[in-house]
Amino acid sequence: MDPHLAGRTARLLEPLHALGYFAPEVDAEVSGLGVRRGRATYFASRSAAMGRVGAGPVAATFYVFNPSLVAHFIPAAWEAASPEDVVAARYRGVSAAWSRLLGLDVLASDDVREAADLARTASSGCGVAGRPLFAAHADLAWPDKPHMVLFHALTLLREHRGDGHVAALIAADLSGIEALVTHTATGRGFTQPAAQATRAWSDEEWAAAVAGLAERGLMTSDGGLTDEGVALRKAIERRTEDSAVAPWDALGEAGTARLTELCRPLVGTALTNGAFPAGVFA
Template structure:
């Protein structure tokens, strides 16, 4: 399967994974373990499969977040709830969110079971080398319910792709902050204020990154990508697609196409049901 087509498919299905970061059902389960509402639930739930780790490894793996922001919540979170408890709560919350957004009848359907089987087959083509977040999640036991098998498989595929994306960014000479700055400049992601606020970067650090990228010819002084900057971002995405292609090649074009067909109505229904806050895209 063409890596670019596989990349488009992967990104389209990521919605079903990403909604768990915004669903009140998930936050409620995580808060019930003792975690604080807000960002602590995000950092703890996503990193929990890595074990009782501190801010350093999480900032390294998450990459685009300010290390100082991560340090506000980890390792403090583990004083309230252990990683295994947090992971179990996350999956309970995701199950509740999927039931609320998609409906019990749909989740019990043959289509969801088929999608789960296909996604699991694709996920088995992932590799652990150099992919810490994927490897940690891959060590978790597979759920038994088909909709959670589908969620788990899509999570594995997303973290596998994300780990590869970090490698691609590093190989192109971008720091985490520079990766975020150039991504917002493409016009396909956050606004600058939202990116600064949610990823924990000060305006001063942001401006310094823009200045450095300007000196390198990647950006203009007013924050736009130069032609070289556009080419760099395209090269990053191409490298990401190539490093993430193995699971989809293993599934085969027919299987991948079928998974896309099965996943699309689930994504559309979740979006129509308000899976994301206004102004937020998966």
């Protein structure tokens, strides 16, 4: 499997997993357990598969978030609800969100059942070594309903790729904030204000990261990437794609093409029906 094609497939499928981070149904289900609404439900729902962990492991695996932000919500979330209950609430919320965005007839269709089988086959090609978020989610029981099998498989694929991306950032000697700063500078990620607001980095911390990267020859003093910085970001993406190709090798080119064919209209429908705030996955 061509790693670039595999990466393109992963990015196409990403919205079907990521919509759960924005779905009011997930926020309602998790906050209904006593977890604070908003950011707390995000950190709790995504990290709950790891069990009753502290802020350190969550900050380590989520990587680009300011650890102080993580510590504001974790482990306080586990005082309100058990990780096991949060996992169950997350999946109930995602199921409700998919039902609203895609429709019950679609979720009960043969196409969704086939897509679920294909995605599950792909996820079977993922390895756990050095991939803590993937490994935690891989230990969860598979759901019964086909559309939730599809969601779970896409979650495994996303966290497997994400863990590999973190490894590539570490290999490139980029801290969490440096990874965020350089990605933002490519123009293909967040704007700087959005990155700082959502990941909780102050102006002073951002400026210090830019200055440090400039000293390394990766950025200009005004926050642009140098040629060396551009090359480093490209190398990180190549390394990420190379390390994430195994599940797509397991599925094969024909299976990957069929999964893309089946999921493309699902993604389109979800986007059309307002799965994300303006500007996300536009």
